Amino acid sequence: MSDGAESYQSDDVSDGYYDDDYDYDHDMDHYDIQGDVGSAKDRQDIETIPFQVVTSDEVDDRLDEAAHEVASYLKIRSCLAKMVLHMNKWDAGIVQRLPPDLCTKLMSNYTLRITNKSDLICDVCCMDVTELMSLGCHHDYCRLCWQAHVSMRIKDGLATGIQCMSSKCSLVCSSELVEAVLKSGPVELIGQYERFRRRDYVVAHPFIRECSGADCDMFICAETEKPYRVTCTKCKTTFCFLCGADYHVPINCEMLKKWIKKCNDDSETAHYLSANTKNCPKCDSLIEKSGGCNHMKCSKCQHDFCWMCSSEWKTHGTEYYNCSRYKEQDSEKIRQEGARAALEKYLHYFNRFDNHHKSLQFEEEMLKSIHATIEDKVNRHIGTWIDWQYLLDAAEQLTKCRYTIKYTYPYAYYIEAGHRKDLFEYQQAQLEATIEDLAWKLEHVEETSQATLTAAMHAAEVKRQNLLKDFFAS
Numbered sequence: 001m002s003d004g005a006e007s008y009q010s011d012d013v014s015d016g017y018y019d020d021d022y023d024y025d026h027d028m029d030h031y032d033i034q035g036d037v038g039s040a041k042d043r044q045d046i047e048t049i050p051f052q053v054v055t056s057d058e059v060d061d062r063l064d065e066a067a068h069e070v071a072s073y074l075k076i077r078s079c080l081a082k083m084v085l086h087m088n089k090w091d092a093g094i095v096q097r098l099p100p101d102l103c104t105k106l107m108s109n110y111t112l113r114i115t116n117k118s119d120l121i122c123d124v125c126c127m128d129v130t131e132l133m134s135l136g137c138h139h140d141y142c143r144l145c146w147q148a149h150v151s152m153r154i155k156d157g158l159a160t161g162i163q164c165m166s167s168k169c170s171l172v173c174s175s176e177l178v179e180a181v182l183k184s185g186p187v188e189l190i191g192q193y194e195r196f197r198r199r200d201y202v203v204a205h206p207f208i209r210e211c212s213g214a215d216c217d218m219f220i221c222a223e224t225e226k227p228y229r230v231t232c233t234k235c236k237t238t239f240c241f242l243c244g245a246d247y248h249v250p251i252n253c254e255m256l257k258k259w260i261k262k263c264n265d266d267s268e269t270a271h272y273l274s275a276n277t278k279n280c281p282k283c284d285s286l287i288e289k290s291g292g293c294n295h296m297k298c299s300k301c302q303h304d305f306c307w308m309c310s311s312e313w314k315t316h317g318t319e320y321y322n323c324s325r326y327k328e329q330d331s332e333k334i335r336q337e338g339a340r341a342a343l344e345k346y347l348h349y350f351n352r353f354d355n356h357h358k359s360l361q362f363e364e365e366m367l368k369s370i371h372a373t374i375e376d377k378v379n380r381h382i383g384t385w386i387d388w389q390y391l392l393d394a395a396e397q398l399t400k401c402r403y404t405i406k407y408t409y410p411y412a413y414y415i416e417a418g419h420r421k422d423l424f425e426y427q428q429a430q431l432e433a434t435i436e437d438l439a440w441k442l443e444h445v446e447e448t449s450q451a452t453l454t455a456a457m458h459a460a461e462v463k464r465q466n467l468l469k470d471f472f473a474s
Contacts, residue, residue: 159196213237
């Protein structure tokens, strides 16, 4: 552990959707819950793990220490050890098992080579120079050309991904080469390269994450490969440690990525067109059904046809409809029904997901109203802040539960039908019922006693914990 690092077991939760920056803090130690879950002081929060909030310098120290250990073991330079560790996602065990001949090849490929002569010519600028620089690929260029190439790539946001100048070469530039050519360059560019390089190292590292907070320069360190909740102690941003997105349990990171893409792209528009439109059988124009009658008339070619079977309408008599008979292998009908069913499934889960998202926004305003109400009561000497603290606790508990239930819907959308889904949806329904009960009591707080509200808080938290235990266990 680096000096100055702080260890935390966080109780904060935050989440949002459509890039909202909505945060909230809750402290379950404000009240004691007895029952299946136990009190906040007695139980371990299953949503968090021990983590450390560290500075960029402390991250550099950790990475340097790991590189030094590998360099000593493999008898290679630290800069090369750091490069190899980055290529292997900072798994020292894998790197230390590399065969000696591969280590020799790596040293040969990525070692900086400098040639000093009086009659050299750079192949890029065609100038007479006294110094050429290259990697093990022997693509020799002058310092000024290397500097121009590296500077341009850094301005494009690259660091560890900067490649050799030769279009036929796939070798990436070692930090030794980059630092050598930037030595006489602008200080700002050197600092930018160091930040981008650290960013690349952290992205590849399994146990270090950059804080997701806007303009925050802190990092989170934790040993986990699950989507646990972490909170930066500097900017108070709460996020998923695994992917850096807003905290989203019980849906996993891959499901969340797919769900957000599904909600934001135009795929559902295509689904709607597939389920609610057909092409005219004669001119192929797209037609949308806007009424209940199945007799369709194309506005372009004036063709009359049946919406159900796409046959000419004149074949449909008053006593007999050809489309009333079931046709084996009616692929068009099967396609449209399948598209409609898929759309209805998506809308079922999305509408409920979006409803809870909107409820969170309303309840954020309700929390502000509760603060104002308590302040008014205290000013009128009707109790103290401590006396009314249970109202804030209830609002924070409601928000926490609402976040959880919100993300149960995309999770239920993606998991396959079966016993596991049946159990999950049962737990989901139980949680939702207790959430709405708590929300009702909080909205009618003047008619609700403290004991009744505390019991509702307890019931909601018990159901939430039961649902999350199964998620983290799997």
